[in-house]
Amino acid sequence: MARCRELAAMSEMPSGTLRTYLSPAMKRCYEIVGQWMESAGMRVSVDPAGNLRGILPGAEPGKRVFILGSHLDTVRDAGAFDGILGVVMAIAIVENYRRKNLPFDIEVIGFAEEEGVRFGMPFIGSKALVGLLDEQMLFRTDAHGITVAQAIRDFGLDPEAIAGAALKTTPLGFLEFHIEQGPVLEAEGEPVGVVETIAGQSRASLKFIGSANHAGTTPMHLRHDALAGAAMWIATVERLAPLNPGMVATVGKIDAYPNVANVIPGEVTVSLDVRHANDEVRKIACQDLRLGATMIAKDRGLKVEWANLLDQKAVWLDEPLIQRLQAASPRTLRRMVSGAGHDAMILAPHIPSAMLFLRSPGGVSHHPAESVKPKDADLALKIGYRFIESMSAEYK
Ligand code: GLV
Ligand code: MN
Ligand code: MN
16 A cells, blocks of 8 residues: 555656656656565566566566556546556565465566556557557657657657567466446445456547637627537537446546637537447447537537547456456455456457456545555455465466
8 A cells, every 4th residue: 555655656747646658757656666576576677668567487487477467657636546556466466476486477567558648549558568559659649749659769768669568478367456446346345356347448539620719709699619519519428328328428638729718719629438348339329429529510610520549349358267366265256347448458358367356445536535445455465365376276
């Protein structure tokens, strides 16, 4: 818990936590987490995509590896535990096994980017690990016009080498500890749960284009107000999403231009995030929302441009690993659907993957009030130890 809180102080904001992909705050975080990994007996490196990686060699180094980890980046004004807890717990597991000569190596990965804050596109770290990054992505820019390629260079890495971040062999599996980030476990009085599926996600960026003009002289009926059009569409998103049971849709980011009180907004860019366990339902909802934006724009003499940023399928996690977690647990594990996205959803189609959720007090996450109960972390760690013991017995 103390380690998570210590990392929360490494931030790009003067108060509150924000740590984005390849930022100076991330560099400081890597120095500290890298030291923890080394003290736990690991060889530490940063791969060409910027992921922090530590290896605890087993009895036959390089022969087989099991991966533990989660992400080290955060949203803006974040809590201390989303992602971070999974990396810190992975190191705690390695500390427990460092002198035991396991029949496989353990690799702990602190993924460099899962939230999509800096470049609008999430999962850069885990996608690099399974070789899914395309060249195009290197030319995306952040709010300051810096490309991904340049950010990689500024961090002291080589963007041309990014393919080298990909795994060379298939690991035995991947286990991610993560806070639930929702209210279900708490409501049911359960300290931990196991994830069965992770909902699919779409992300898009929409630009409403109208005409900026004088706020005092332009009569209401002669305006093309991009912000009023965007506002109407945002209300449509909130109204349409619940027509599909289980769907959540969010407009979390808005940029208005020129963004001053006495000018009619000429251009507005908004984000869209849509999630559902059924990919078909999610895709159709996105088509409807796109049609809605076009109709609202037409009605108001605006133009609208839509850019798809993510179409991430829902995934099922690995049943044998789920059962192994269950066998390692003193209590029956509640099976869960995760509405949040996780690195495990990128790895799952390529590597047997599992996730153990820890109860989130108050169901709060992506917020500074995010927390974890120490006794839940203790139980999760015990399950983790027994899980590694059972893997070890199998591969001896
Ligand atoms: C990642 O935290 C997400 O947005 O689900
Ligand atoms: Mn998150
Ligand atoms: Mn997370």
